[in-house]
Amino acid sequence: MQHRDRRWLMRRWADLLRANREDLAALCTLELGKPYTESLVSVQYATDFLDWFEGAIERTFGDTIPAARRENRVSTIRQPQGVVAAITPWNSPLAMITRKAGAAIAAGNSVVCKPAPETPLCALALAKLFERAGGPPGVLNVIPCSTENTAAVGEEVCSNTLVKHLSFTGSTAVGKSLNVACARSMKRISMELGGNAPFIVFDDADLEEAAKGLVTSKFRSSGQTCVCANRILVHAAVFDKFGELLKKTVNSTFVYGSVWDQAVNFGPLYSSKGMSKAISHLEDAVSKGGILLTKDLVARELGPNFLRPAIVKAATNSHLMTFTEEETFGPIAFMIPFNTEEEAIKIANQSNLGLAAYFYTESISRLWRVAEALNVGMVGARVGLVSAAEMPFGGIMESGMGREGGMEALHEFLEIKSITVGL
Ligand code: SIN
Numbered sequence: 001m002q003h004r005d006r007r008w009l010m011r012r013w014a015d016l017l018r019a020n021r022e023d024l025a026a027l028c029t030l031e032l033g034k035p036y037t038e039s040l041v042s043v044q045y046a047t048d049f050l051d052w053f054e055g056a057i058e059r060t061f062g063d064t065i066p067a068a069r070r071e072n073r074v075s076t077i078r079q080p081q082g083v084v085a086a087i088t089p090w091n092s093p094l095a096m097i098t099r100k101a102g103a104a105i106a107a108g109n110s111v112v113c114k115p116a117p118e119t120p121l122c123a124l125a126l127a128k129l130f131e132r133a134g135g136p137p138g139v140l141n142v143i144p145c146s147t148e149n150t151a152a153v154g155e156e157v158c159s160n161t162l163v164k165h166l167s168f169t170g171s172t173a174v175g176k177s178l179n180v181a182c183a184r185s186m187k188r189i190s191m192e193l194g195g196n197a198p199f200i201v202f203d204d205a206d207l208e209e210a211a212k213g214l215v216t217s218k219f220r221s222s223g224q225t226c227v228c229a230n231r232i233l234v235h236a237a238v239f240d241k242f243g244e245l246l247k248k249t250v251n252s253t254f255v256y257g258s259v260w261d262q263a264v265n266f267g268p269l270y271s272s273k274g275m276s277k278a279i280s281h282l283e284d285a286v287s288k289g290g291i292l293l294t295k296d297l298v299a300r301e302l303g304p305n306f307l308r309p310a311i312v313k314a315a316t317n318s319h320l321m322t323f324t325e326e327e328t329f330g331p332i333a334f335m336i337p338f339n340t341e342e343e344a345i346k347i348a349n350q351s352n353l354g355l356a357a358y359f360y361t362e363s364i365s366r367l368w369r370v371a372e373a374l375n376v377g378m379v380g381a382r383v384g385l386v387s388a389a390e391m392p393f394g395g396i397m398e399s400g401m402g403r404e405g406g407m408e409a410l411h412e413f414l415e416i417k418s419i420t421v422g423l
Contacts, residue, residue: 001136003058006106010054012133017047017098017126024125028094031119033303035259035267038221045387046094046126052389053106053410060107060410062417073421078414080108081164081188085157087178089169090270091224093119097126099393100167101140103409110139112163114153118270120144158182165189165413169226172353172398190402190412192226192394195355196327198348199229199384200370202341203237205360211242211249213384214333217358219250219309220385222267223331224274226399227356227378227387230327233344236337243313243335247293250309256302268303269330275305278330281323282310285334289316307331319350327353341366349375355395358384377403 001009017024024046025039034042062076086100093115101111115123120142127142145153157163158181165188168178172193182189199217201210217229234242254266269275279298286292293311300306310332314321318336328334338344348357358380359370371379377395380386387393392403402412 001108003060003108006108007054007057009133009135010050010057010102010106013102013130013135014047014050014054016129016133017043017050020125020129021047024094024122027121027125029259031093031121032090032270033259033268033305034221035261035264037262037265038267042092042094045092045389046098048389049095049098049102049405052405053102056407056410057106060407060414067420071423073423074418075421076416076418078411078416081413081415082109083163084109084111084165084167084413085163086111086113087154087157087166087168087170088113088115088123090116090118091221091226093122094126096169097123099389099404099409100169101126103404104165104167104413105135105139107410107413109165109413110141112141112143112157114143114145114150114157117145117147117150154178155181158187159185161185163187167402167404167412168192172400175400190394190404191400192402192404193355193398193400194327194353195226195228195395195399196230196324196351196353197227197356197358197376198231198233198351198374199357200338200344200348200359201232201234201238201242202344202359202361202363202366203235204362204366205238206362207238207242207245208249209382210360211245213358213360213380213382214246215249215253215384217380217384218333219254219266219331222269222307223278224270224329225387226327228327228329229358229384230334231324231347232333232335233338233347234335235344236339239313239315239335239337243293243311246311246333250294250311254309256299256306256308266309266331269305269307272305274329275307278307278328278332281321281326281328281330281334282312282332284322285312285314285318288314288321290314290318290321290334309333311335324350341370345370345373349373352398353395354397355399356380356386358386
């Protein structure tokens with residue numbers, strides 16, 4: 001298909017997502033237990049990627065480069081890679097597919113997608129809509145598989161030489177083993193792995209805005225995204241005040257109840273395993289001196305894995321607490337005090353994960369200084385939500401490599417070929 005044809009395909013696919021938004025949201029709620037209102041936002045987020053790639057695909061092209069030798073002409077073209085494999089996670093079962101498959105197909109590749117065993121229906125629904133949009137047979141293929149078969153499918157994807165690129169979103173541990181396996185056939189890889197995002201509140205911040213930003217960053221999807229804030233660094237001068245403000249903002253923001261009730265905007269954790277991990281981080285922090293500011297956290301009447309938002313002041317020994325080492329993936333806001341900008345940056349950068357970081361300040365010079373100093377792939381300065389189709393999404397160090405979203409997403413799935421012509 002030519003660029004223009006792929007562009008119209010993206011548009012028809014996106015239009016079908018819009019036309020079926022309620023059904024897609026219902027599937028997402030059924031598979032994940034996410035409140036229906038949040039699922040509607042997820043459908044919109046998934047659609048945004050297709051809209052963005054539709055607009056961008058005709059703007060991917062090569063360069064003409066001045067040649068050192070007078071008799072030569074040098075130019076580049078960008079060509080599709082072939083078969084792209086996409087392994088996608090359960091926590092964002094629609095957008096992670098449109099973000100990967102949308103970009104790869106817009107760039108002219110075909111895709112084999114293995115969705116998480118927990119959320120096959122969202123993936124199959126997207127593939128059905130792709131077919132209805134006129135997507136050619138074999139261009140988007142979904143292989144749902146059980147947890148038991150996941151390793152075997154992963155092995156096939158990594159070893160099959162027809163697959164030219166593996167795009168994976170998931171844990172750092174799994175990402176590392178897929179990376180090693182792909183190295184055997186020198187596949188291109190893009191990996192969006194774990195995070196442990198710092199969220200810094202400086203003493204010159206607008207504290208109300210910072211509390212609102214933190215509520216979005218920390219508690220979106222009940223804390224189950226890899227870009228959720230995990231280590232909340234608050235200047236000592238505003239530490240107690242911010243804790244109280246955060247508690248007030250949480251209380252006035254969230255409504256609990258049936259996930260189908262459209263007023264409800266906070267849901268349960270996905271699994272009992274996730275629930276145990278979040279509770280173990282909480283208990284660990286409290287056993288090491290952390291002070292819990294919120295009550296009645298476990299709400300079994302709302303479901304077996306329902307954990308209300310928690311706020312913990314981890315004032316002493318916070319560096320010894322588990323949450324500083326591992327992402328919690330649950331709705332617990334751990335606050336750590338600091339005294340200087342240098343100290344905040346040092347603590348923020350004390351991690352081998354470098355996905356996202358957030359901070360609030362009213363000082364323009366501090367804003368640039370801190371944004372440049374943070375060792376991450378994405379910075380939110382005075383915002384609690386960075387995820388958007390136009391933004392190159394991805395991390396550094398053990399948070400992965402490659403970018404999804406923005407022009408970088410299309411370039412990720414295109415090879416540059418240099419052509420030198422002698423006159
Ligand atoms: C993720 O958790 O993997 C992605 C979330 C996002 O795109 O905001």
